[in-house]
Amino acid sequence: MMGYQFMGYVRPDGQVGARNHVAVIPSVTCAGDVCSAIVRQVAGTVGYFHHQGCCQLPPDLDRVTETLISLGKSPNVAAALVVSLGCEGTDHEKLVEEIRKTGKPVRIIRIQEMGGVSAAIKEGIDAASELVMEVSDLQRQPVDISRVTMAIKCGASDTTSGMASNCVIGYVADKLVDLGATVVFGETTEFIGGEHLLARRGVDPSVGEKVYEIVNKMETRAKSLGCDMRRGQPTPGNIEGGLSSIEEKSLGAIVKSGTRPIQGVLEYPEAIGDRKGLWIKDTPGREPEILTGMAATGAQFMMFSTGRGAPQGFPTMPVLKVCGNPNTYERMRHDMDVNAGRIITGEKTIEEVGEEAFEAILALLSGRMTKNETLGYHSSIDIYTLGPVI
Amino acid sequence: MAELKIALKVHNKDNVATIFDNGVYDGAEVEVRDKRGKSEVVKVRGLVPYGHKIAVRDIAQGELIIKYGEEIGIATRDIRKGDYVHVHNLDSMRGRGDWKEEGK
Numbered sequence: 001m002m003g004y005q006f007m008g009y010v011r012p013d014g015q016v017g018a019r020n021h022v023a024v025i026p027s028v029t030c031a032g033d034v035c036s037a038i039v040r041q042v043a044g045t046v047g048y049f050h051h052q053g054c055c056q057l058p059p060d061l062d063r064v065t066e067t068l069i070s071l072g073k074s075p076n077v078a079a080a081l082v083v084s085l086g087c088e089g090t091d092h093e094k095l096v097e098e099i100r101k102t103g104k105p106v107r108i109i110r111i112q113e114m115g116g117v118s119a120a121i122k123e124g125i126d127a128a129s130e131l132v133m134e135v136s137d138l139q140r141q142p143v144d145i146s147r148v149t150m151a152i153k154c155g156a157s158d159t160t161s162g163m164a165s166n167c168v169i170g171y172v173a174d175k176l177v178d179l180g181a182t183v184v185f186g187e188t189t190e191f192i193g194g195e196h197l198l199a200r201r202g203v204d205p206s207v208g209e210k211v212y213e214i215v216n217k218m219e220t221r222a223k224s225l226g227c228d229m230r231r232g233q234p235t236p237g238n239i240e241g242g243l244s245s246i247e248e249k250s251l252g253a254i255v256k257s258g259t260r261p262i263q264g265v266l267e268y269p270e271a272i273g274d275r276k277g278l279w280i281k282d283t284p285g286r287e288p289e290i291l292t293g294m295a296a297t298g299a300q301f302m303m304f305s306t307g308r309g310a311p312q313g314f315p316t317m318p319v320l321k322v323c324g325n326p327n328t329y330e331r332m333r334h335d336m337d338v339n340a341g342r343i344i345t346g347e348k349t350i351e352e353v354g355e356e357a358f359e360a361i362l363a364l365l366s367g368r369m370t371k372n373e374t375l376g377y378h379s380s381i382d383i384y385t386l387g388p389v390i
Numbered sequence: 391m392a393e394l395k396i397a398l399k400v401h402n403k404d405n406v407a408t409i410f411d412n413g414v415y416d417g418a419e420v421e422v423r424d425k426r427g428k429s430e431v432v433k434v435r436g437l438v439p440y441g442h443k444i445a446v447r448d449i450a451q452g453e454l455i456i457k458y459g460e461e462i463g464i465a466t467r468d469i470r471k472g473d474y475v476h477v478h479n480l481d482s483m484r485g486r487g488d489w490k491e492e493g494k
Contacts, residue, residue, distance in 0.1 A: 158441050159408050159410075159441040159442070159443075160410065160441060162458070163398070163400070163408070192484045192485060193460070193461070193462070193484050194460070197460070219484065219485055222485045222487065223485060223486065223487035224487065225487055226487045226488060227487050227488050228482070228485070228486055228487065228488045229482075229484075229485030229486070229487065230477070230482055230485075233485065239476075239477060240439075241441055242408065242439065242440075242441035242442040242443065242476070244443070244455075244462065244463060244475070244476050244477050244480045244482070245462050245463040245477075245480060245481075245482035245483075245484070246482055246484050246485055247460070247461060247462040247463060247482060247483070247484055248457060248462035248463070251457065251458045251460050251462065252458070307441075325441070327440065344410050
């Protein structure tokens with residue numbers, strides 16, 4: 001098969017970035033305001049404004065620490081500034097140590113130790129500014145497409161999603177897997193009703209068993225309040241768009257995973273490393289949590305299918321929007337990158353739009369911004385935790 | 391006479407088809423097409439919005455509703471061919487915390 005290259009930033013640990021951001025990482029939600037002051041002031045920085053990191057059960061605190069480590073290590077991040085309050089439940093020292101292992105520049109500021117908010121903002125601005133200067137002249141170089149990890153998701157779906165935009169993503173997913181790259185999909189809630197089809201595609205029986213296990217856990221959680229999950233999933237928008245049940249939504253959603261074998265299931269905070277092929281990550285369907293989980297995987301970009309028009313993005317992971325509904329595409333053309341609505345109207349085939357999308361991806365990886373990036377609509381970030389806030 | 395609006399049937403086993411068109415009114419006739427290009431004209435009962443489904447055969451209460459060749463729910467009442475199919479006559483069978491056990 002023909003090879004494809006893109007222009008990427010080769011990191012000290014061998015990973016390849018499609019962007020060159022300095023990430024400002026609050027180790028706890030209470031450091032968020034200091035981070036936002038720094039990000040507002042210093043060009044080239046982005047913030048991970050999550051709402052976790054304290055007064056949670058230990059497994060959740062570990063999960064938050066691990067997720068933040070994976071975000072810091074992700075290849076689109078060139079350098080990181082960790083902002084700690086000082087008394088939080090996450091392990092901010094480990095956060096710094098682990099990100100530093102990639103060889104990227106990392107700094108930390110501590111709000112309580114530095115004498116409060118204004119002092120921390122001043123220190124943080126100076127530190128971030130130095131980090132930006134340090135990485136700002138890194139150069140892109142040609143790399144093979146097999147170094148890429150694509151995350152996929154669908155959001156604000158309607159019945160066009162399963163028949164057009166998800167089919168386009170499935171086409172691209174198969175193509176990338178065949179080229180030796182990595183593809184990760186999630187949204188465990190949207191396996192409900194289609195899990196038997198996914199389980200059959202596991203490379204060995206243990207993968208199928210794991211698929212049933214994560215779906216079971218998710219469904220048990222959903223049922224624990226003793227009500228019909230409908231309106232939570234499918235959402236009112238999904239229902240208005242013609243999706244009648246979670247089963248119908250799921251069957252349309254899993255189309256985007258393509259047809260290749262499933263190698264295994266990743267835990268939410270886990271980074272993909274150098275594993276290739278098609279993988280599942282155990283995530284919910286809601287945007288902030290899945291976008292964060294997928295960026296933590298180390299995906300350089302996400303392909304995101306929508307029917308009703310979902311505008312969300314992520315600070316360090318460009319999101320390419322593929323719209324299946326021709327009416328929505330016309331209404332929201334400034335948010336939608338690829339028009340898969342032409343499949344519904346019969347103007348184009350899945351393969352034709354799939355090839356167009358693939359070209360758009362090569363451009364994106366080499367630096368071309370998505371509509372979502374230019375709009376800076378990327379505050380949809382949060383970490384998926386399991387237990388209560390205490 | 392104007393061209394008939396199309397309803398798409400994804401899989402042979404499906405007992406519903408999806409209409410990607412606006413202005414399908416009660417009593418309108420649509421052409422149900424399957425993947426092999428076979429088609430049949432069906433009279434629609436009810437107002438069917440863009441992207442919503444109709445039954446392509448009679449479905450008895452308690453019978454499974456099939457799309458993509460897989461079950462997407464259960465009929466909560468008798469559904470006639472051409473009827474609008476959605477949350478008013480289709481029940482999800484999953485994530486039902488309100489059911490004592492799965493499947494009822």
